[in-house]
Amino acid sequence: xxxxxxxxxxxxxxxxxxxxxxxxxxxxxxxxxxxxxxxxxxxxxxxxxxxxxxxxxxxxxxxxxxxxxxxxxxxxxxxxxxxxxxxxxxxxxxxxxxxxxxxxxxxxxxxxxxxxxxxxxxxxxxxxxxxxxxxxxxxxxxxxxxxxxxxxxxxxxxxxxxxxxxxxxxxxxxxxxxxxxxxxxxxxxxxxxxxxxxxxxxxxxxx
Amino acid sequence: xxxxxxxxxxxxxxxxxxxxxxxxxxxxxxxxxxxxxxxxxxxxxxxxxxxxxxxxxxxxxxxxxxxxxxxxxxxxxxxxxxxxxxxxxxxxxxxxxxxxxxxxxxxxxxxxxxxxxxxxxxxxxxxxxxxxxxxxxxxxxxxx
Numbered sequence: 001x002x003x004x005x006x007x008x009x010x011x012x013x014x015x016x017x018x019x020x021x022x023x024x025x026x027x028x029x030x031x032x033x034x035x036x037x038x039x040x041x042x043x044x045x046x047x048x049x050x051x052x053x054x055x056x057x058x059x060x061x062x063x064x065x066x067x068x069x070x071x072x073x074x075x076x077x078x079x080x081x082x083x084x085x086x087x088x089x090x091x092x093x094x095x096x097x098x099x100x101x102x103x104x105x106x107x108x109x110x111x112x113x114x115x116x117x118x119x120x121x122x123x124x125x126x127x128x129x130x131x132x133x134x135x136x137x138x139x140x141x142x143x144x145x146x147x148x149x150x151x152x153x154x155x156x157x158x159x160x161x162x163x164x165x166x167x168x169x170x171x172x173x174x175x176x177x178x179x180x181x182x183x184x185x186x187x188x189x190x191x192x193x194x195x196x197x198x199x200x201x202x203x204x205x206x207x
Numbered sequence: 208x209x210x211x212x213x214x215x216x217x218x219x220x221x222x223x224x225x226x227x228x229x230x231x232x233x234x235x236x237x238x239x240x241x242x243x244x245x246x247x248x249x250x251x252x253x254x255x256x257x258x259x260x261x262x263x264x265x266x267x268x269x270x271x272x273x274x275x276x277x278x279x280x281x282x283x284x285x286x287x288x289x290x291x292x293x294x295x296x297x298x299x300x301x302x303x304x305x306x307x308x309x310x311x312x313x314x315x316x317x318x319x320x321x322x323x324x325x326x327x328x329x330x331x332x333x334x335x336x337x338x339x340x341x342x343x344x345x346x347x348x349x350x351x
Contacts (some may be wrong), residue, residue, distance in 0.1 A: 044237070054233065066253075140228055
């Protein structure tokens with residue numbers, strides 16, 4: 001199971017992270033950059049699960065890191081940095097979705113469209129075999145599509161728990177909810193996802 | 208929802224989703240990511256903010272105070288008793304002080320657009336109109 005502090009390249013970094021945090025709190029931007037490097041990929045992936053757009057995810061992750069730096073004095077040393085940071089990231093994504101909604105309304109009114117929404121090329125996935133990769137990508141896309149149709153809270157809980165590998169407690173801390181509320185969101189999201197996983201066929205479609 | 212049901216669904220989903228490759232972040236998005244964050248922080252000259260006392264705690268109280276004063280300002284003289292006015296009423300009922308009070312609250316971040324909309328002050332002109340309504344028919348401030 002994936003976990004922010006247990007992924008390759010992250011092991012043994014807890015002390016390093018504490019040190020970087022202490023230096024960053026004193027205004028050391030280089031130390032904070034190192035911290036950003038530790039979490040950047042995960043931050044973008046989480047934002048992508050919520051926003052459904054890679055470029056938006058990158059921009060909002062960047063915004064969240066800037067906000068995190070500004071609020072480092074609010075971070076309690078005994079807390080876990082990633083649950084604190086995820087809370088900032090989730091709020092940033094939420095704000096972005098709200099603004100996007102408003103912009104959507106404005107565009108509808110003015111009849112304007114975004115011309116600069118170029119799609120980025122797909123990055124290769126982790127699966128070793130080409131056919132497996134293709135099948136995996138299809139299922140992954142199917143899951144992402146379903147994820148985007150979920151209410152925001154369910155989507156967020158799902159992404160943190162099953163994509164980022166956070167425990168239910170950590171998910172609750174990041175979302176500022178009770179464990180019970182997170183379980184309820186996960187339960188509802190899980191039922192929908194199970195249907196997709198059960199129905200998925202590698203030959204191009206659902207049963 | 209039974210606890211066992213949640214745990215078994217949770218476990219089964221974790222197992223199944225672990226096997227699904229996730230869309231990787233394109234390397235071009237990661238390239239220079241931390242450097243841009245650092246560049247933004249350096250350009251802004253930002254340092255982690257020190258915890259400020261009193262301001263966050265008092266800011267909502269100030270906002271409520273200003274709103275209360277606006278309401279009091281809109282009531283007729285009969286609605287107000289003969290009791291001496293507290294200093295904050297005198298300050299805020301003066302149109303120029305009201306503007307500066309709101310400006311100060313804005314600086315503190317306690318006065319937002321939401322506040323403006325909730326009281327119907329959408330721009331400076333609306334604020335001027337509100338201030339004007341605090342004047343007596345003779346054109347002089349009621350408290351002058």
